[in-house]
Amino acid sequence: MLSIEDLSAGYGKGLALHGVAIKVEKGEVVVLIGANGAGKSTLLRTISGVLRPKKGHILFQGQKIEGNKPHSIVKIGIVQVPEGRGIISRMTVKENLDMGAYLRSDKDGIIGDLERVFEKFPRLRERLGQNAGTLSGGEQQMLAIGRALLAKPRLLLMDEPSLGLSPNFVEFVFETIHELREKDGYTILLVEQNANQALGVADRGYVLETGRIVLEGESQALRDNEEVQRAYLGRSARTVET
Amino acid sequence: MILEIRDVVKYFNGFSALSDVGMDIEEKKIHALIGPNGAGKTTLFNLISGMYDVTRGEIRFKGARIDGVKPYLRTKLGIGRTFQIVRLFGFMTVLENVMLGSHCKTKAGLLKTFFRFSIREPQEEKATRENAMRWLEFVGLPHQANEIASNLPHADQRLVEIARALALEPDLLLLDEPASGMNPKETEELNSVISKINQMGKTVFLIEHNMELVMGISHVISVLNFGGKIAEGTPAEIQGNSEVIEAYLGKR
Amino acid sequence: MILQQLINGLMLGATYSLVAIGYTLIFGVLGLLHFAHGEVLMAGAFMGLYIIMWSGLPLYITLPLAMVATGVLGIIIDVLAIRPLKKDFHLAPLLSTIGVTIILQNLAVKLFGGYGTRFPEAIETVNYKVGPLLISSANILILGVSLFLMVVLYFFIAKTKIGKAMRTVAESHTTAGLLGVNVDLIVLLTFGIASALAGTAGVMIGIVFHAITPFIGLTFALKGLVVMLIGGLGNVVGAMIGGLILGMAEVFSIVLLPTEINLQDIFSFGIMIIILIFKPTGLFGTRVTQG
């Protein structure tokens, strides 16, 4: 569905990604893990068109999309739940959700999807008229996910959805991701620091280190891989004892 | 103890970024601060250097309270720092950037700058320049002295920033993610620079995500998660701490 | 007497509001102080003047035409002087619009001369006596049109899809893009709307004062800026209310202060400087209106 070849990108003169290649098949949950500054968010931002790639190709359903503007990327069905949630704090929860359906004009479809979002996140219905800026972190994350779902994504990109959430909400976010895939059949590309839990809900994963893919594989294999532990805690293979 | 952090609390518009954090930084040690994104590490640095004020709690430097003291005065007391995203002064040469580090150790005012009869370089200026040059050599970049700072490669800019902080001859050096965006070879160089700084008898307090670097050079490591300290100890202790592993990798 | 001044103040204030809304819209969406906004108003006044003179059509047709023409001018400014700028010098947009200011003002002096140009009688002057008050048809027109435009704009921003998109862009260009909003288009539209409002204000100033000069831009730009500061940067409702406040304050200052020196000129600047020093976030806070 999504196939990235030899992608290099970065801010200013420097490069944050060096020849990255990944693939996401329809119906899969794929996770990108790696330490801070490894280039995970840069990769998502490049796919979404916020950042122009310096080299390489991004193919979505066989179609070249690199260099397109963000709004046209959304139009073809790649929707991102941005890092830091990207809530429009000075609008109400309802208006935020309306913005999710910005490019759609099928009124009935939107109403139906809105109901499904409320089923998933009943809390949002209660807060409908409230200013989104006053929501708690967890509620904002629900709003961000709900809003993205309203755009009818074919591929959902999620940038660190568990970041800054309390442990209970972290749990909830991963349950939601699991459900999105199992029940609703979404294809998801996920960026996470929370490696164990992310690999728990994903089919496959890639490990990024200073802008390069250093490891890829099935989730279970990655979970047991010592390299992954090392990347996070700097342990040499010998001292691993988990 | 060169730096004592006592029950520090920081709120931003009602959100608590740090809650009751306490930490002691021992003199002449390399002390690392680690933790997942958003744990409050940079916030703590900003409180120490004075970019933010604490909501509650106190910070002592060499025994005297510094919370509430203006940032530039803390610098004068001997706290130097670098930033997560490099902040060099772009319109200036590398050398000038490092010379700025000596600002609070020097005196010449505007009048003295202008009203002098000799066309020779003033003594103080010469000393400042030579001092800056020494620090550039220390980080291995003397050949870049006259380059415009923003034209340097990223890793070199980081080193210049460290040289600038060193030029003010701090007793405590705060390094905020010095290795971020560096490749393994550059990280290696950085590693040796940090060790050298420590060998000169300076205390280094650093935030870093590159665990190989952290585990390799730190004497003590403190771990922050959700604005609170969850662990502290030697690298070996931290690597074996299950709470830390969970904070980083998540629950299994 | 007081009531009569109140009417005059409201009328003056309504034009200020229209100017300030433009400033505040552009500031909200782009974070840019559109220095040339006053000159856009001046250009709008002259375009209105010529449209009225040449076409001889009634005002309810020529005014919208002038609005469209000024809106197009605003869009041209965005395309030529704002969009091509490099992003890494944060003062570039401000300095670029200062460039636009110089060009527009001096072109106007060449085209229309440095002195006042008589503004055609766009509407028949009728004075209505309501009790002790004397209300002219121009008064009614200006108040009516401004209030109408403000209400329409308010609902446009609060309720429509495009209005919400504008507020999203005002909050973050990146987020807006990720939601499918064509950010460039919204910015263009914002320039268009803001400029059209300034054009309206320009035509009205022509109708009230019967003459316009190439220099009215700066005067009204400054008033508009004062109003934007009163209302808070990026706050549309604040700009609406702020305009009325300044208008009335000015009118009353003429009544109450000694007349031999023209203190009212200093008056607005005085207010501006006091606000800048003591409450730079404005009396109503800095934000875009909420729905």
Place this chain on the structure above:
Amino acid sequence: MDYLISVATIAGIYIIMALSFYMVFMTGQISLGQAGFMAIGAYVSAICSVKWGIPYVPAVLIGGIFSGIVGLVLGLPALRIKGIYLLLLTLGFGEIVRVVAINLKYTGAAEGFPGIPYQKHTLLYAYGMVVILIIFFSRLRRSRMGRAFQAVGSDEDAAEIIGVNIISAKLLAFSVGAFMAGVGGGIFAHYQEYVEPLMFDVMHAIEFLVFAIFGGIQIFWGPIFGALVLTFVPEFLRVIQEWRMELYGALLIVMMIVRPQGVIGLDTVQTLNRLFRNGLGKGGAESPQAM
């Protein structure tokens, strides 16, 4: 010949004004009040000469010092605000100075202040001042305070963490800039033999800004170059003279798009330095800093 001298004299005064803008800009503050400071210097020195019979040099200096003090006072509130707020504050200040001058009977109000003794060696005095300023800025550039100013202009927070007292740096830059503008005003007044409020309106402040921005704002040679080129070239090309202001405007926009650092940037100076050294075969024995 007389004509050439008069153009050169005006250019010299403009160099002083462009440098006064640059002085303030070094610390990252944009001032649209430089014409106001110029006016203060012009009027005060004129009063000294005309009313109290003080000789030329002290009169001009008193004007400059008075302007510097006003700069200090205006700088105090200016410390609390930045960016466009500061721009508006200085804009308002400039206008207030002008309006006060229009109303001040003591100095002839709007009709102007005539009878200022003519200084026939103005050319020498103006360029004498320019030379002093060049020495000042080149010494400043290689000094602790100069670097501090630039650091504040480039990144306030980082400058403070490095140990710079940003408050005193900004205040100092503001009042020294005002002093320069005041001296420029004094020289101007004694060359024109009379002054009137119209000479110091906002458009003039903007003109000084254009000189500096066009020439370059990374190093003091920029404003000097800008003021010289933009004064001389229009004088000798009639077509340009007529369209001078429009050209300034377009130049400002184009510069912002193509080269926001101005014609003379640090890179230019470095290249020249290198050529110069290689040409003389000197190697790197000189102080390694860029001029």
